Amino acid sequence: MANKNSNAEPDFVYVLADKTVKTGDNVFLTCEANTSNVTAKWEKAGHKLQCVEGKHKLSTNGTRFSLEILNAKPEDEANYTVTLQNQSGSSSCSATITVEIKDWRKMEKKQEPMIKALKNFKIFSGEVKELRFLLHGPIGAGKSSTINTLKSIFEGHQFINCLTGSDSTGTSLTTKYEKFSIGPLPFVFYDVMGLESNEGKQSRGVRIDDIVNAFKGHIPDNYKFREDMPMIEEHRDYIISPTINNKIHCLVSVIPADRLSMMSEDVINKMRNIRAEASKLGIPQLVFMTRVDRVCELTSEDLGKIYQSKKIREKITMCSNKLGVTENCIFPVKNYHDEIRGNEQLNCLALQAFTQIVYSANDYIKNWSSKQKQVE
Ligand SMILES: Nc1nc2c(ncn2[C@@H]2O[C@H](COP(=O)(O)OP(=O)(O)O)[C@@H](O)[C@H]2O)c(=O)[nH]1
Ligand SMILES: [Mg+2]
Known part of the structure; x- marks a missing residue:
């Protein structure tokens, strides 16, 4: 990958994927950029993500940028966007997290x-x-x-x-x-x-x-x-x-x-x-x-x-x-x-x-x- 560390305009190798999870699950959103020379900015429903201790974990590993949401709740259901930026430009992608409620009672099937x-x-x-x-x-x-x-x-x-x-x-x-x-x-x-x-x-x-x-x-x-x-x-x-x-x-x-x-x-x-x-x-x-x-x-x-x-x-x-x-x-x-x-x-x-x-x-x-x- 010739331009991995160069000053290329940021672009995605992999974009974020939509996820459907049950309440209580952890959700992992991840993307990969064409260069590690970028900063990542995360948004939830069009607003800057307010990271909460014990709830959100942001991580960067080389060209991979990830957001983990722990113990998903209905209020975590939203569209999430990541914007990668450097002096050459910026690029964004989004994904939707859907949180299904777990069965609150057991249904007999037979x-x-x-x-x-x-x-x-x-x-x-x-x-x-x-x-x-x-x-x-x-x-x-x-x-x-x-x-x-x-x-x-x-x-x-x-x-x-x-x-x-x-x-x-x-x-x-x-x-x-x-x-x-x-x-x-x-x-x-x-x-x-x-x-x-x-x-x-x-x-x-x-x-x-x-x-x-x-x-x-x-x-x-x-x-x-x-x-x-x-x-x-x-x-x-x-x-x-x-x-x-x-x-x-x-x-x-x-x-x-x-x-x-x-x-x-x-x-x-x-x-x-x-x-x-x-x-x-x-x-x-x-x-x-x-x-x-x-x-x-x-x-x-x-x-x-x-x-x-x-x-x-x-x-x-x-x-x-x-x-x-x-x-x-x-x-x-x-x-x-x-x-x-x-x-x-x-x-x-x-x-x-x-x-x-x-x-x-x-x-x-x-x-x-x-x-x-x-x-x-
Ligand atoms: N959609 C729907 N209609 C129902 C249901 N249970 C009863 N109904 C309807 O509600 C109306 C009243 O029901 P009925 O058994 O006569 O009520 P009762 O006066 O308590 O005996 C009837 O038109 C039923 O067909 C149900 O679970 N779903
Ligand atoms: Mg009756």
Whole structure:
């Protein structure tokens, strides 16, 4: 190389290359000049790079000029430029660093092991015929759709729109205490009438005292809830001495991700009150956050990337703050909605969430069992 040390105008032998890294990785940008008789100036997004100790490492080795960025963070994502200069002139090149967020939760990729585990699941106590889940949440949250999704996984066919309401319905479709089974599994769902709040009017939907009655096992199947009065002992169908088989074993709050920020105080307060009542009775509680495809393009295009999505993560944090639930109790799900075919990723998300509520309900049964033994 004749002009390596001469006063030639700087030029690049190798230019910087674009890099895509995960958070926490180190990134190495390097270029090679035609001469070592140059100084290198680095820029980030068009401004002089402010070197930070422990973050940036600049180095020169003969004709090689490098920048190392340690422990990449989303804020390191930018276009970086190096300008080589000497008395004969200058030359620049740029590269973009993209920082992907690491999966913040593990996504199960195979549905079969989860399906098998649920099919073989044995309830802790032989006295308990089935684990009973109560789904509650605002109208249009996706409660019926969630049941449809699980049914379609275990019953092998699609259940689009047979139970679900339309997006625009102003009032709830579900008014009965109706039981939904999931194939032959010992798990049943009750989908209680939506929690409504109609423009300034009082909140409607199932009364909190009736939800508590359901928790405790006083409400029979197919009871039609009334807004004006709760179920009372004097009612001919009131279950006076409920057994464990009449009670609710796990509460599932269903929250639509795309409407979270618009939910009224009224509905939120009602949900918080219901959760508080469940806590008093020792009933485990989890949250299904539905309609995730509506809030994140990345997720909508590839459900497998849901746990890399910043938007979904933000929604989970928002949901956690609003409802006062820890983030690890919130499960994002997407329901069958306009799909024609089954989708394994969609099933996996639903199955992960379902598995959690099954284990939580079973924990409730374990507690109940050990209390029974103490009494005996
Ligand atoms: N895009 C999308 N739409 C959904 C999802 N879950 C439910 N929906 C739609 O949201 C609307 C309300 O759902 P529905 O299950 O009837 O809500 P419910 O009132 O809580 O029972 C329906 O049009 C569903 O098709 C989802 O995960 N993604
Ligand atoms: Mg419904």
